[in-house]
Amino acid sequence: MARRAAQPAGVRAVPDRGGLLPLWTVRCTAALVAVLLGAVVWGGSAWLALPLVVAVVAAVLPSTGLVCLSLLLLVVPYAVSTPSGWPWLPVFVAGLHLLFVLYLLLLPLPRHGWISLLALRELALSYLRIQAVAQPVAVLALLLDDDGSNLAVVIAGVAAVSGWSLWLVGRTPR
Amino acid sequence: MARDTGPGLARGSTARGRGATRSPGWALAVILTLICVVAGLVPGRPGTVALAVPFALLALSGRDHRTGARSGTEPLVLISTDRHLTRSTSTLRLLLTPRPKEEPTKTLAAPSLVAITLAAPGCPADGLVLQADEECPLVADIPVSGEIAVLSYGSAGVSADVVRPTDFVQAPPVRVSVLPQVGPTLARPVSRRLSGLSGSHTSRRPGEGGELRSIAPMQPGDQQRRIDWRATARRSTDQDMLMVRRTFADAEASVVLVVDRANDLPASTEDWFAAGTSTLGQGSLHVARTAAATVAASYLAAGDRVGLDDLSGTRRPLRSAAGSRQLEQIRTRLAGMSVVPRRRHRRDPVPPQGAVVIIFSAFLDEEPARLLRLWHAQGHPVIGVDCVPVLQRTESSRAQDQTVRLTLLRRRLLLEDLQTEGITVLSGSVQDEPGRQSEREHGAPLPDAAGTDLDTGLRLLARQSRRGAGLSAAPGTARGIR
Known part of the structure; x- marks a missing residue:
């Protein structure tokens, strides 16, 4: 017996104004940034597919674990495989930060949705404020590269960062 | 060692609160900072350490923030009906506005994003990210009739650096109540046992009215204004006897509408098997609401009394009354009728004496049929209105197909039994000819069809009752049926 196709169960409530971007553009941007950064640090390796797949899945179905895995799949290969004095370091710093912000923005949101341009502007301003500090540090790091390892510096640095982290974690929130 | 339990500690404990935790974004920022710094320091690569700078800044930014610490019981936004915008028949315009700030908090910065x-009924949830003080109009679909939550929503605040979110707070859903539409006026079959001393119907009792009963010699007690001078001149040639006109008393009819809201059968048969079916579509309850509102409006327009009851017995019945206010009350009560399982009655409802009883039901079980038989046996004129909408056969499996067929077959047998016993059952749904045509083409033998539609059926019953009474009725009125 021929049957008619079932109607959709309901109709979405939709915003009725301009100045909104669908969330899939943010997802695509996050996936694209992750793919580009992954292609840079995993270039020439057969394992390139792994970070790409993780990045795309993390952009489409974000969860804390996937986001963390995707970011680590970019940070660790950078630390291990990129040569010293790599000139794209400022771009990588900016890209990694952008990816982090986009992932965290998508984390609590449903799969479909919209984001207003004003909200994007707010995000962009905050992003640029942090990048205003991060970019000079990245350039400075480029200049200081190939300095070689120093045990005392490593121990002092790790101790300082660990102490800082413990201070952050143990701090009583207001 | 004694611990300080002074105000400082007490404040700290309160601030941490139960269930107060760091946000995942902040934790992720700290983890990435540590990894980058350690991975940079060990091989002596400042570049890797530089990767940690944005994450370290974000971790610092969110150092004082915990989700759950904020007493976030109030949503950050409100959605209300936009009264300045016109509303079409099937959609509702809503306005999403930021909640007005009661008092600025010094310690906690307000989130800059929301x-x-x-979540509309029957749909997956959608997300919307706005600036904290941004408004946004929304368009949502509304049901054809009835009262439902058209939109559920909740909100969470997010800082611009995304590491300081606030808790998600769910707001009360947006509920709308759509009154059932009133269709064109229907014919009004009434009982022979009419009551009252006013109304548009002619009773069988002598009294004040417009319908001539007899012309007879004047007797003591006859009013002078009843003298028919022409008849006197014609019949009493000696002018020694006055003739008076005697009439049947005017009376009003009483109608009780009984709605069966034990189930709401969707038009699409696949939705019969879905757990979270949308209630926006045209189900059997919508057909019942519309048909009952139309019948009520038709009777009330003629000055009759109409009451409303439901088979579930969860609310007190609406007592019979006349007037336009009663129509509004009936429509409001009908709009508020949702699916409620039937309660076991201690005793069956008793309609007023001489009232026409009309049951609006999908006739999926014996209960409405039993009550129809009971009231029919008690001498009430009874009419069943089958409220199953024009079905779209969309079953997706053989089991569903068989279930639908068996259900419709059972209904058909039930309705045929009622017809055999002399109880009229009319179809309350609008007869959509193309839809019916497609069902016939697809081989479904229309076992769900109850027969005559409401308009035609009531007209036939009204005519039948006039003939049965053997009296001529004034235009727009009807004689009793039994």
Whole structure:
């Protein structure tokens, strides 16, 4: 017996104004940034597919674990495989930060949705404020590269960062 | 060692609160900072350490923030009906506005972004990210009739650096109540046992009215204004006897509408098997609401008394009354009728004496049929209105197909039994000819069809009752049926 196709169960409530971007553009941007950064640090390796797949899945179905895995799949290969004095370091710093912000923005949101341009502007301003500090540090790091390892510096640095982290974690929130 | 339990500690404990935790974004920022710094320091690569700078800044930014610490019981946004905008028949315009700030908090910065989750019935949720003080109009679909939550929503605040979110707070859903539409006026079959001393119907009792009963010699007690001078001149040639006109008393009819809201059968048969079916579509309850509102309006327009009851017995019945206010009350009560399982009655409802009883039901079980038989046996004129909408056969499996067929077959047998016993059952749904045509083409033998539609059926019953009474009725009135 021929049957008619079932109607959709309901109709979405939709915003009725301009100045909104669908969330899939943010997802695509996050996936694209992750793919580009992954292609840079995993270039020439057969394992390139792994970070790409993780990045795309993390952009489409974000969860804390996937986001963390995707970011680590970019940070660790950078630390291990990129040569010293790599000139794209400022771009990588900016890209990694952008990816982090986009992932965290998508984390609590449903799969479909919209984001207003004003909200994007707010995000962009905050992003640029942090990048205003991060970019000079990245350039400075480029200049200081190939300095070689120093045990005392490593121990002092790790101790300082660990102490800082413990201070952050143990701090009583207001 | 004694611990300080002074005000400082007490404040700290309160601030941490139960269930107060760091946000995942902040934790992720700290983890990435540590990894980058350690991975950079060990091989002596400042570049890797530089990767940690944005994450370290974000971790610092969110150092004082915990989700759950904020007493976030109030949503950050409100959605209300936009009264300045016109509303079409099937959609509702809503306005999403930021909640007005009661008092500025010094210790906690207000989130600069708001992430709103919107969920319309029968749809997956949607997200909407706005600036904290941004408004946004929304368009949502509304049901054809009835009262439902058209939109559920909640919101969470997010800082611009995204590491300081606030808790998600769900707001009360947006509920709308759509009154059932009133269709064109229907014919009004009435009982022979009419009551009252006013109304548009002619009773069988002598009294004040417009319908001539007899012309007879004047007797003591006859009013002078009843003298028919022409008849006197014609019949009493000696002018020694006055003739008076005697009439049947005017009376009003009483109608009780009984709605069966034990189930709401969707038009699409696949939705019979879905757990979270949308209530926006045209189900059997919508057909019942519309048909009952139309019948009520038709009777009330003629000055009759109409009451409303439901088979579930969860609310007190609406007592019979006349007038336009009664129509509004009936429509409001009908709009508020949702699916409620039937309660076991201690005793069956008793309609007023001489009232026409009309049951609006999908006739999926014996109960409405039993009550129809009972009231029919008690001498009430009874009419069943079958409220199953024009079905779209969309079953997706053989089991569903068989279930639908068996259900419709059972209904058909039930309705045929009623017809055999002399109880009229009319179809309350609008007869959509193309829809019916497609069902016939697809081989479904229309076992769900109850027969005559409401308009035609009531007209036939009204005519039948006039003939049965053997009296001529004035235009727009009807004689009793039994």
